[in-house]
Amino acid sequence: MIREQSEFLVTIGACATAGGIQALRNWADVEEFTRYVYANPEYISTLQRSTPVADHVAVDFELRGCPIAKTQLLELVNAFIHGRRPNIPSYSVCVECKRRGIPCVMVAQGIPCLGPVTQAGCNALCPAYDRGCYGCFGPMESPNVLSLAEWWVSLGVDDRTLVNALRSFNGYAEPFREASDVYARD
Amino acid sequence: MSTPETEPRRISVDYLARVEGEGNMKVEVRDGKVEIVEFGIFEPPRFYEAFLRGRRFSDAPDITARICGICPVAYQMSSAHAMESIFGAKVEGQLRELRRLLYCGEWIESHVLHVFMLHLPDFLGYQSAIHMAADHREAVERALRLKKAGNDVMILLGGREIHPINVQVGGFYRVPTKKELESLVPNLEWALEAAKWAVEFTGGLPFPAIEQDFEFVSISHPDEYPLNEGRIVSSRGIEADVSEFNGIFEEIHVERSNALQSKVRERGAYHVGPLARYNLNFGKLTPACRQAAASAGLGEVCGNPFQSIVVRSVETMYAVEEALRIIDAYEEPAQPAVALEVKAGEGHGATEAPRGMLYHRYRVDDEGWITDAQIAPPTAQNQLSIEEDLRVVLEDNLDLPDEELQWRLEQSIRNYDPCISCATHFLKLEIDRG
Numbered sequence: 156m157i158r159e160q161s162e163f164l165v166t167i168g169a170c171a172t173a174g175g176i177q178a179l180r181n182w183a184d185v186e187e188f189t190r191y192v193y194a195n196p197e198y199i200s201t202l203q204r205s206t207p208v209a210d211h212v213a214v215d216f217e218l219r220g221c222p223i224a225k226t227q228l229l230e231l232v233n234a235f236i237h238g239r240r241p242n243i244p245s246y247s248v249c250v251e252c253k254r255r256g257i258p259c260v261m262v263a264q265g266i267p268c269l270g271p272v273t274q275a276g277c278n279a280l281c282p283a284y285d286r287g288c289y290g291c292f293g294p295m296e297s298p299n300v301l302s303l304a305e306w307w308v309s310l311g312v313d314d315r316t317l318v319n320a321l322r323s324f325n326g327y328a329e330p331f332r333e334a335s336d337v338y339a340r341d
Numbered sequence: 342m343s344t345p346e347t348e349p350r351r352i353s354v355d356y357l358a359r360v361e362g363e364g365n366m367k368v369e370v371r372d373g374k375v376e377i378v379e380f381g382i383f384e385p386p387r388f389y390e391a392f393l394r395g396r397r398f399s400d401a402p403d404i405t406a407r408i409c410g411i412c413p414v415a416y417q418m419s420s421a422h423a424m425e426s427i428f429g430a431k432v433e434g435q436l437r438e439l440r441r442l443l444y445c446g447e448w449i450e451s452h453v454l455h456v457f458m459l460h461l462p463d464f465l466g467y468q469s470a471i472h473m474a475a476d477h478r479e480a481v482e483r484a485l486r487l488k489k490a491g492n493d494v495m496i497l498l499g500g501r502e503i504h505p506i507n508v509q510v511g512g513f514y515r516v517p518t519k520k521e522l523e524s525l526v527p528n529l530e531w532a533l534e535a536a537k538w539a540v541e542f543t544g545g546l547p548f549p550a551i552e553q554d555f556e557f558v559s560i561s562h563p564d565e566y567p568l569n570e571g572r573i574v575s576s577r578g579i580e581a582d583v584s585e586f587n588g589i590f591e592e593i594h595v596e597r598s599n600a601l602q603s604k605v606r607e608r609g610a611y612h613v614g615p616l617a618r619y620n621l622n623f624g625k626l627t628p629a630c631r632q633a634a635a636s637a638g639l640g641e642v643c644g645n646p647f648q649s650i651v652v653r654s655v656e657t658m659y660a661v662e663e664a665l666r667i668i669d670a671y672e673e674p675a676q677p678a679v680a681l682e683v684k685a686g687e688g689h690g691a692t693e694a695p696r697g698m699l700y701h702r703y704r705v706d707d708e709g710w711i712t713d714a715q716i717a718p719p720t721a722q723n724q725l726s727i728e729e730d731l732r733v734v735l736e737d738n739l740d741l742p743d744e745e746l747q748w749r750l751e752q753s754i755r756n757y758d759p760c761i762s763c764a765t766h767f768l769k770l771e772i773d774r775g
Contacts, residue, residue, distance in 0.1 A: 281514075283500075284506060284507050284515040285515045289403065316397060323404075
């Protein structure tokens, strides 16, 4: 109904673009979740799966992030008002680190980081705070997640931690989802 | 001859405005007698406790933060403290002060948002803050700048104001330099004056005269106004360690709410939040805050939920003063976090979110994987008090026409600054796991 009435439909945030952290139910049984949390599960009505809006209707633009970046929202609105393509890059967080002159936390400190496969948008926030990226903006364009996964393994990360790191706020986005499924199988 | 049945008077609001999240309200009066009073929560269930199982303990602050965009720090603090209690880790000294500082930032932005954007329109007769801004531009701009002062603390110390990234179990990932913190001081000094004005301004608003005799509950600490640490206390004699939460309170699942309601066992409704903190910890406010409160017409105890707007302003002033004190005394710690000895166990954390006491309980196995989780948000705990307030306000105002009465009832809910998304996932205590 919203799609029918809209000239442009933009999804905002990881829940709308990827199903969010709620998508963890997609790898589990939501009925079991309901029984675990609620004394009277029969009062509760909820969806079996949490999926991106784009799985259901045509979406003109996806603004990534958990949370989104304020500046990107302004850029988006500005772009639509002026009828131009939003200047929102889909390269990785690595570019933002390099631009800020932050030494790579993986190389320099051995801290596992999802930056190489995560879309830019936060301005390399976590590496700036001596922390590895945990994927708030979802997969970059054409990420090589399996290759990064192997680097994580060589840094000593166990499979369970790796799967959990991929299955996070954007876990259901295809590149993260598929790579997590590979390591969950093993 | 039988008396003809009169048509019951019904007032319902399908979708409450100027509250966070999705809730509704329904009341019914028949022959002058209040028959139905319901505050319903239809926000979809979110299941955080369920999917935290199987995740590492270190995921808890980041994942639970997503429960709320206005109070993420509260979740990060309650979860971090709960995990630290399992491992016997103590976050003390400057790291403890930094946590208080981050929480002060959140109190400022959350309280100011509510006081000026969500609640004040009710008192001045506007449908929304946007309508209000047209006539009260200066006040709104001042409020936005005050809110931003809180946000700026969170951005510096937390990385960003929504879902800060710098908090971990044991402390932080990176601590600020003294110089970085001092950059916040000029704006915080301005904010202190603005907060004083806010107390004065809200103190002058018209308040319906209602005195509620709640059981107020908060955490309490011998040396400070409560934020992260303390024992659970109440105005009716509760005084216990945080770990005894489930022995004191019980949760009930009713059909009208996707958030579990909460009551003191063997007793009934209780009230958490600024009013509770204020009443139970008045002596721990700074002298300037106590003075400002008195000048604004508040006693040492306040039982009028409509005056919560003044209390929130007093707490905002406290948070600014506390932030300035912490920054002034700050010495950069050598390490951003304490070492953790991961082991199996159960832990509890109760901290004071802007809206009230937020309780987390976790069980982890010997490798630190979460096996069980329970989260009791303040708004869920307040549901029964909200309904009791609705009943009293309704009974006192039956003579008002429907439209005005409805607005008064909605305002009554907004007194609680409810955070409905937070309320909507909540673990029941007595689960029949079959």
